[in-house]
Amino acid sequence: MSAPAMGTTKTAHSDVAPKKKRGPGALATAYLVIYNVVMTAGWLVIAVGLVRAYLARGSYHGLYYTIEKPLKFFQTGALLEILHCAVGIVPSSVVLTGFQVLSRVFLTWAVTHSVREVQNEDSVLLFVSAWTITEIIRYSFYTFSLLNHLPYLIKWARYTFFLVLYPMGVTGELLTVYAALPYVQKTGLYSVTLPNKYNFSFDYHTFLILTMVSYIPCKSLSYPPQYTTDVQYYCSWVVPRIKYILRPFDILSNCSPILHFKSLLY
């Protein structure tokens, strides 16, 4: 859901000195500023569209249709971030960013767009609003970081709002996929059955279920990086203490069945 911020993020907890990374050149910085400004503006348009539509209609339902086009455009535009990481102007892992962006794009196109019946669901509004607020804060955070003028408010907002928005987004996504399941099974959307010339089969329904299951480990592992320093700090405090507690059990590792097993290892 996010790539680490541009510029250094030294937290009070990190003991390891941050590696000196060569920042992007002037042209790349200008391009990135423009990109982030455009994305902030785009998501603001979506936010404003949602609010206006809600005020006009007086209800939550069917708001997806009002912002369908800008949502698709700007969420798909986030694919450029993978390119930024691959080229190196953003110091982030291609795999991690790719995974996060592709999961968003998958939900936008392969679930919400493809299965029309879910577009009226409230869960769609749940994740769209979560994404909107998150992305506005995130892109403005990057813009200000690139310009080396980060207001504390944005940094605070990014840290704090994530605690609510991240689970909110994940819940909305899961509910939407769950709502799409019966329609996919009925129509056999994107599915291929045997027998066929290529001896291949694919069941989109099962694939969606597996996606939902994988959300639990994947989404908790790709938790926003500003929390990974907290996790690292926690681990560096807790793990030695666990090892200390487990030290008496080390003698077990030298008893004969375990030694025999070890000999198979090396």
Added chain:
Amino acid sequence: MDTLALEAKANGQEKKSSAPRPRPKPPKKAKRIVYFEVEIVDAKTKEKLLLLDKVEPTSTILDIKALFHKSNPQWYPARQSLRLDPKGKGLKDEDILQTLPVGTTASFYFSDLGAQIAWGTVFLSECYGPLLIYLMFYFRLPFIYAPKYDFSSSKHWVVHLACMCHSFHYVKRILETLFIHRISHGTMPLRNIFKNCSYYWCFAAWMAYYINHPLYTPPYYGQQQVKTALIIFLFCQVGNFSINITLRNLKCPGSKVKKIPHPTKNPFTWIFALVSCPNYTYELGSWMGFTVMTQCLPVAFFTIVGFVLMTVWARGKHRNYRKEFRDYPTLRSPILPFIL
């Protein structure tokens, strides 16, 4: 009598003196062996882990690792990486202490490579898995396909042929691992066994499911397609085997001298003129043959993924060859002649 006795005494003494008395050897000038002092420091925390004094200058890195293992039993030698520089390359086990660019006090940086496992164990488990898994699907064991197909046999002869080819490939690989391959590193990280086994086993299950499926569709061009693909497959298998034999014959057992492989009398090795790692080329060829023979999309995916991985390995090996040998033939490419 006295004189006789005296004579006898004299003779005796003479004898004594004439018998070469082992002269005490002159005190040997003690050869000045300069003992080394070895300090082992943790590469990350820079904390001093061990100080060894009176280390023989002719001892190897492996001896030092063994000494370190004695004091820290949880780090067996295969798990240790000793370096001269915290960010440098690990020193080889057979490097001798006095040939290293250190003074008489050597300081080595230690890093833990993690739990290690013998390469043979990994290779064998990653080959036995697909062999058995494919056969499970071939014999249509229960719970895989619908119950009415349990233990039935496919009516297409290409399915039987595919089973034979697949099994032959993995049996060949197992035999090569046992008798032919010579790998320089004795061990690899433990997580490799999980990574490699899940890759091979999952793909084997995926392929085997479709090829042995009751609703399998034989290749579009029928006999012609299957026969051509079989020839390609066998050709590449023989080629791969020849390359492995050639690579084995390059090294004498126990020697760590690296040599450039060259084409031999065997026509299958003539590809060495164009390619650095023809074993990967032939492996790719075998799997492409298998794909065409079965006309199965999962097999095609496996071939593509395997090709990407092997290209990465081949390029790494090619780079190492070029770095190590100044006169490495420039015509050779890593895996595909002239292309890659």
